[in-house]
Amino acid sequence: xxxxxxxxxxxxxxxxxxxxxxxxxxxxxxxxxxxxxxxxxxxxxxxxxxxxxxxxxxxxxxxxxxxxxxxxxxxxxxxxxxxxxxxxxxxxxxxxxxxxxxxxxxxxxxxxxxxxxxxxxxxxxxxxxxxxxxxxxxxxxxx
Amino acid sequence: xxxxxxxxxxxxxxxxxxxxxxxxxxxxxxxxxxxxxxxxxxxxxxxxxxxxxxxxxxxxxxxxxxxxxxxxxxxxxxxxxxxxxxxxxxx
Numbered sequence: 001x002x003x004x005x006x007x008x009x010x011x012x013x014x015x016x017x018x019x020x021x022x023x024x025x026x027x028x029x030x031x032x033x034x035x036x037x038x039x040x041x042x043x044x045x046x047x048x049x050x051x052x053x054x055x056x057x058x059x060x061x062x063x064x065x066x067x068x069x070x071x072x073x074x075x076x077x078x079x080x081x082x083x084x085x086x087x088x089x090x091x092x093x094x095x096x097x098x099x100x101x102x103x104x105x106x107x108x109x110x111x112x113x114x115x116x117x118x119x120x121x122x123x124x125x126x127x128x129x130x131x132x133x134x135x136x137x138x139x140x141x142x143x
Numbered sequence: 144x145x146x147x148x149x150x151x152x153x154x155x156x157x158x159x160x161x162x163x164x165x166x167x168x169x170x171x172x173x174x175x176x177x178x179x180x181x182x183x184x185x186x187x188x189x190x191x192x193x194x195x196x197x198x199x200x201x202x203x204x205x206x207x208x209x210x211x212x213x214x215x216x217x218x219x220x221x222x223x224x225x226x227x228x229x230x231x232x233x234x
Contacts, residue, residue, distance in 0.1 A: 049232070057232065058234075062201040062230070063206075065201060065228050066203055084233060097233035100231075100232055102230070103153040105152055
């Protein structure tokens with residue numbers, strides 16, 4: 001399971017809708033404590049894929065990743081997952097998402113903007129095996 | 144001279160669980176050769192069989208992605224920090 005604050009959940013949807021208008025896939029990183037299931041921070045990142053392909057693929061900007069990683073480390077967190085959006089398809093990992101999943105310990109959040117209301121789902125991807133996990137909304141912790 | 148090499152969570156299992164290690168070299172490539180000598184399980188994770196930088200990782204010298212510098216030939220000095228992160232992409 002993955003637990004996320006309403007504000008972080010909304011931030012991912014807002015980012016996805018903003019990029020969908022281009023249209024492009026949005027992407028970003030999730031931070032938390034290693035081995036825990038609470039998302040402590042969401043870092044929207046730039047999609048560095050060629051502009052003409054951004055509606056179908058994403059490449060998380062390497063500079064944005066470094067900044068997010070440093071901020072997470074400074075707070076005692078690690079990057080524990082990634083979110084990205086699908087503009088034309090459902091909130092399910094694509095074959096490319098599965099093949100390129102970088103870390104079996106990560107959580108993979110998919111946001112679909114295909115329908116009028118955005119759909120958000122979370123998955124684990126271990127050795128090519130996809131499993132959906134509960135995505136639980138909670139009040140943001142005091143920071 | 145040794146530089147600090149920071150490892151992402153996915154690679155730490157191949158480096159005795161450490162998040163940060165030290166390796167010697169005057170270029171990124173030399174640092175990685177020393178890294179692989181210390182942690183042979185990292186073979187194939189950072190450098191391809193052809194001896195080039197693996198496309199599934201991002202490597203940084205301090206704030207800069209070495210793909211935009213001189214890749215494995217990028218020089219490193221004593222106080223530099225080399226960071227390895229997964230390249231994150233999908234469809």
